[in-house]
Amino acid sequence: MLIRAKVNGGWRTADVWPGASLLYMLREHLGLPGSKNACEQGECGSCSVWLDGELVCSCLVLAAQAHEREVRTVESLSSDEHLHPVQDAFLEAGAVQCGFCTPGLIVAVADLLQRDPHPAEATVREALSGNLCRCTGYVKILEAVFLAARRIRETPA
Amino acid sequence: MSIRTIPKTRGGVGESVRRVDGIPKVKGKFAFGSDLWADEMLWGHTLRSPHPHARIRSIDVSSALTTPGVHAILLGGDVPGRKTYGLEFADQPVLAWDRVRYAGEPVAILAAIDPETARRAAAKIVVDYEVLSAVTDMEQALRLDAPQVHDFGNVLRHMHIVHGDPGAPADVWVEGYYETGMQDQAMLGPESGMAIPADDGGVDLYVATQWLHVDRQQIAPCLNLSFDKVRLHLAGVGGAFGAREDVSMHIHACLLALRTGRPVKMAYSREESFYGHVHRHPSRIWMRHGATRDGTLVNVYVRILLDGGAYASSSSAVINNASTFGAGPYDVPNVVVEGTCVYTNNPPCGAMRSFGAVQACFGYEAQMDKLATALSIDPIMLRLKNAVAPGSVLPTGQVIRGVAPVREVIERCAALPMPDEVPAGAHRDPLSRPGGAGNVSRGESLRRGVGFAVGYKNIAYSGGFDDSAEARVKLSAGPGGPAVEVSSAACEVGQGLHTVLAQIARTELGVEHVVILPPDTQVGSAGSTSASRQTMMSGGAVQLACAAVREGLFERARRRLASSGRMPPGELTLEEGQIAAGGVRIGAIEEFLNDPIERTRTYHHHPTQPLDAQGQGDVHVSFGFAAERAVVEVDEDLGLVRVVQIAAAQDVGRALNPQGVHGQIEGGTAQGLGFALMEEIQVKDGLIRNASFTDYLIPTILDMPPVVSELIEEPEPDVPFGAKGVGEMSTIVSTPAIVAALRNATGRELNRVPVRPDDLIGLNPPVRSGGPAPVPKVPGPEPVPHYVGLSEGQQEIIP
Numbered sequence: 001m002l003i004r005a006k007v008n009g010g011w012r013t014a015d016v017w018p019g020a021s022l023l024y025m026l027r028e029h030l031g032l033p034g035s036k037n038a039c040e041q042g043e044c045g046s047c048s049v050w051l052d053g054e055l056v057c058s059c060l061v062l063a064a065q066a067h068e069r070e071v072r073t074v075e076s077l078s079s080d081e082h083l084h085p086v087q088d089a090f091l092e093a094g095a096v097q098c099g100f101c102t103p104g105l106i107v108a109v110a111d112l113l114q115r116d117p118h119p120a121e122a123t124v125r126e127a128l129s130g131n132l133c134r135c136t137g138y139v140k141i142l143e144a145v146f147l148a149a150r151r152i153r154e155t156p157a
Numbered sequence: 158m159s160i161r162t163i164p165k166t167r168g169g170v171g172e173s174v175r176r177v178d179g180i181p182k183v184k185g186k187f188a189f190g191s192d193l194w195a196d197e198m199l200w201g202h203t204l205r206s207p208h209p210h211a212r213i214r215s216i217d218v219s220s221a222l223t224t225p226g227v228h229a230i231l232l233g234g235d236v237p238g239r240k241t242y243g244l245e246f247a248d249q250p251v252l253a254w255d256r257v258r259y260a261g262e263p264v265a266i267l268a269a270i271d272p273e274t275a276r277r278a279a280a281k282i283v284v285d286y287e288v289l290s291a292v293t294d295m296e297q298a299l300r301l302d303a304p305q306v307h308d309f310g311n312v313l314r315h316m317h318i319v320h321g322d323p324g325a326p327a328d329v330w331v332e333g334y335y336e337t338g339m340q341d342q343a344m345l346g347p348e349s350g351m352a353i354p355a356d357d358g359g360v361d362l363y364v365a366t367q368w369l370h371v372d373r374q375q376i377a378p379c380l381n382l383s384f385d386k387v388r389l390h391l392a393g394v395g396g397a398f399g400a401r402e403d404v405s406m407h408i409h410a411c412l413l414a415l416r417t418g419r420p421v422k423m424a425y426s427r428e429e430s431f432y433g434h435v436h437r438h439p440s441r442i443w444m445r446h447g448a449t450r451d452g453t454l455v456n457v458y459v460r461i462l463l464d465g466g467a468y469a470s471s472s473s474a475v476i477n478n479a480s481t482f483g484a485g486p487y488d489v490p491n492v493v494v495e496g497t498c499v500y501t502n503n504p505p506c507g508a509m510r511s512f513g514a515v516q517a518c519f520g521y522e523a524q525m526d527k528l529a530t531a532l533s534i535d536p537i538m539l540r541l542k543n544a545v546a547p548g549s550v551l552p553t554g555q556v557i558r559g560v561a562p563v564r565e566v567i568e569r570c571a572a573l574p575m576p577d578e579v580p581a582g583a584h585r586d587p588l589s590r591p592g593g594a595g596n597v598s599r600g601e602s603l604r605r606g607v608g609f610a611v612g613y614k615n616i617a618y619s620g621g622f623d624d625s626a627e628a629r630v631k632l633s634a635g636p637g638g639p640a641v642e643v644s645s646a647a648c649e650v651g652q653g654l655h656t657v658l659a660q661i662a663r664t665e666l667g668v669e670h671v672v673i674l675p676p677d678t679q680v681g682s683a684g685s686t687s688a689s690r691q692t693m694m695s696g697g698a699v700q701l702a703c704a705a706v707r708e709g710l711f712e713r714a715r716r717r718l719a720s721s722g723r724m725p726p727g728e729l730t731l732e733e734g735q736i737a738a739g740g741v742r743i744g745a746i747e748e749f750l751n752d753p754i755e756r757t758r759t760y761h762h763h764p765t766q767p768l769d770a771q772g773q774g775d776v777h778v779s780f781g782f783a784a785e786r787a788v789v790e791v792d793e794d795l796g797l798v799r800v801v802q803i804a805a806a807q808d809v810g811r812a813l814n815p816q817g818v819h820g821q822i823e824g825g826t827a828q829g830l831g832f833a834l835m836e837e838i839q840v841k842d843g844l845i846r847n848a849s850f851t852d853y854l855i856p857t858i859l860d861m862p863p864v865v866s867e868l869i870e871e872p873e874p875d876v877p878f879g880a881k882g883v884g885e886m887s888t889i890v891s892t893p894a895i896v897a898a899l900r901n902a903t904g905r906e907l908n909r910v911p912v913r914p915d916d917l918i919g920l921n922p923p924v925r926s927g928g929p930a931p932v933p934k935v936p937g938p939e940p941v942p943h944y945v946g947l948s949e950g951q952q953e954i955i956p
């Protein structure tokens with residue numbers, strides 16, 4: 001079936017199997033492999049994207065559900081020259097190891113800081129409890145979130 | 158070499174520099190194995206056995222083969238070369254042809270235009286199985302009447318270590334029985350890669366792995382191709398932790414690519430990943446510790462049994478580690494260790510972070526606490542009193558030659574600040590209670606407990622294996638100044654090895670611009686990214702190659718001085734991009750780089766020995782020690798746990814990238830926390846019952862406490878930069894530290910991990926045993942497959 005969606009600012013179409021997930025469409029039809037497939041069950045958050053501005057696990061959303069809607073992925077956050085403050089903070093804090101969970105976490109953190117620029121630790125932990133990381137033990141991820149929050153607050157709008 | 162450099166180049170050894178692969182990783186542009194794509198690409202799929210033990214009567218692929226979109230289906234008989242492979246012994250079929258030995262064993266593979274077509278076609282393959290009785294219990298596997306997993310019996314390896322006098326008396330004895338469950342590496346990126354057929358009849362395989370060359374050594378004979386026709390390239394690795402030491406989709410993808418003439422990608426689902434790699438060995442451990450009244454250990458008996466599952470994988474090395482570390486990092490004059498790994502029809506077990514050492518430490522640290530209680534001695538004092546030091550003799554007779562700051566590790570860990578107590582009745586965020594929000598309890602029955610554990614393991618490969626790593630370094634003049642390229646087959650798996658290699662090159666050559674080329678088999682083997690060995694081994698190789706490049710540079714400088722009639726006034730040095738002689742500047746590096754300088758070097762660590770029949774020998778190279786203290790809160794009504802804080806201290810030799818070292822400690826701690834509290838592959842009658850992240854739980858950010866870690870930096874002599882491997886030690890100690898804290902909070906025995914809520918509130922009694930498993934009769938300390946000739950002509954990686 002033919003799906004048309006606004007992806008990272010531009011309208012794209014893909015001819016997908018009706019059972020295909022949004023994640024599969026992004027990765028295998030639209031050449032956007034930044035969102036990762038790690039559990040297929042919405043447990044790990046590696047496939048986190050925005051659908052009409054709402055954070056979703058794209059493995060749990062049918063491609064068909066994104067028809068005529070807006071999708072933003074991790075690829076939308078940076079340009080060739082510039083990193084998003086969350087991306088930069090992850091590198092500075094040492095919050096990246098293998099990097100497989102990283103795109104999903106960066107999307108989830110960017111989403112959190114958009115809603116709450118000054119989150120308490122408990123809020124951060126709750127917000128990221130759906131993003132599994134197997135390498136870091138989350139200690140430096142937490143540091144990266146606070147670093148990014150500070151940088152975003154200090155940056156003049 | 159007398160030449161010393163004192164470079165001040167930025168980003169060198171000792172700095173917490175940013176990852177060399179960091180920017181693509183945060184942008185989502187880093188190409189993991191599962192992200193690979195090629196024109197005309199097909200998707201591979203594996204059909205696996207549903208039975209733990211069965212004979213294959215027939216396989217009918219006719220209906221599957223005529224499915225539109227299916228390009229090839231291959232069975233065991235289609236493997237053109239050797240039918241089996243394996244890390245240590247080639248005992249595992251590429252595709253089972255007559256018998257399956259575990260549920261999940263590959264039986265057929267197919268290639269189709271997309272994953273869904275492949276999955277549906279595979280469901281049409283009809284396999285007629287004659288189900289056989291299976292052995293799924295490790296103690297039953299030792300019985301003579303048990304079903305035989307292989308023709309040569311169920312004992313994979315038995316280790317017998319005798320040190321001192323087994324009959325030595327003691328004032329106080331404590332006994333214990335312990336069990337550990339089957340843990341999964343649960344790396345976030347499942348097995349994946351792509352095979353591309355080449356014009357020369359060979360194949361290029363892009364794969365997420367831990368050791369390219371050992372993969373090739375197993376793949377090529379099965380494809381019936383020479384090594385030069387099988388070229389491996391590292392794809393992005395989404396975590397490893399031992400799960401990628403064994404071949405998974407490698408041979409299958411190559412077979413399908415060669416058959417179809419098209420690129421074939423295979424990417425396991427999470428469910429398949431649980432069947433597609435080995436796991437941490439479940440264990441049963443019996444221990445008896447004897448000490449004098451003043452707390453001096455005099456006699457330790459260890460009986461350890463590991464379930465190796467259906468195929469050998471790295472089991473013989475795992476039981477080697479479990480056995481040699483069985484008495485812990487303690488001076489004990491009299492020790493007997495009997496360690497056995499058996500074959501069963503359970504899923505194969507093999508490498509996972511700190512293999513063998515994890516199981517042993519859970520046992521011996523529980524014993525140390527029991528002994529402290531029996532003697533009324535503070536448990537930390539008891540450990541300090543018995544801790545090994547340089548010159549100590551281990552149960553294998555090996556004398557600790559390097560640094561072993563065990564007492565300092567213990568003391569510094571114990572001295573780390575404790576977390577604040579929450580006063581009873583104080584308001585607290587419900588999220589901070591065990592189990593988080595939404596509980597039926599308001600925390601009326603919270604008990605706090607503190608536990609402590611010390612542990613150790615070897616660094617690099619052991620037992621006489623000639624462990625080595627090659628690296629090639631090229632220094633050339635670039636448009637932006639001098640540039641260094643490092644070629645190494647060492648696999649970056651997320652731990653930060655490539656960043657460390659770049660730091661070493663910067664420090665050695667004083668050149669900031671360093672590029673690590675993608676690892677492949679065009680350069681010699683770097684050995685495995687395992688056993689905490691790559692910083693030492695590939696770091697050592699890069700250091701040697703850089704020294705040779707520097708010497709080449711000096712040779713050019715000497716020639717220029719000689720041709721201008723000036724003899725060098727003193728020792729040549731390289732500092733901040735300048736060559737100087739006796740302190741007098743001769744010229745910038747670029748001036749000597751009309752042609753690039755390239756050198757290849759191989760690093761070997763000092764030789765080790767296999768153990769003899771009494772388990773004696775210098776079996777290991779170097780040791781890393783760690784201690785952790787855990788503070789927990791247990792809700793005694795609900796059986797729920799919150800780990801409040803982990804304090805860690807680790808003997809690291811020297812931290813080449815301190816931030817990276819802390820990251821290893823924190824990540825390793827998280828895996829140990831998971832093993833203590835939630836992680837277990839539930840296997841019943843040989844079948845995995847929880848092959849998903851919904852049912853196999855790993856710690857989330859809500860489960861992980863703050864980790865306060867201290868690095869003990871006492872450089873190890875005779876290793877590059879004095880740096881010890883750091884990847885595994887925290888995983889060893891965090892599990893026993895947390896369980897000790899749970900015992901302290903609840904007063905319960907808790908002799909099995911993972912600890913379940915039912916264990917904490919007494920609904921489940923402690924696990925019991927009728928006594929140590931009998932010692933099997935085997936010819937000697939070698940793995941049994943050796944004796945039956947299975948190793949003949951096969952890969953022998955870890956004797």
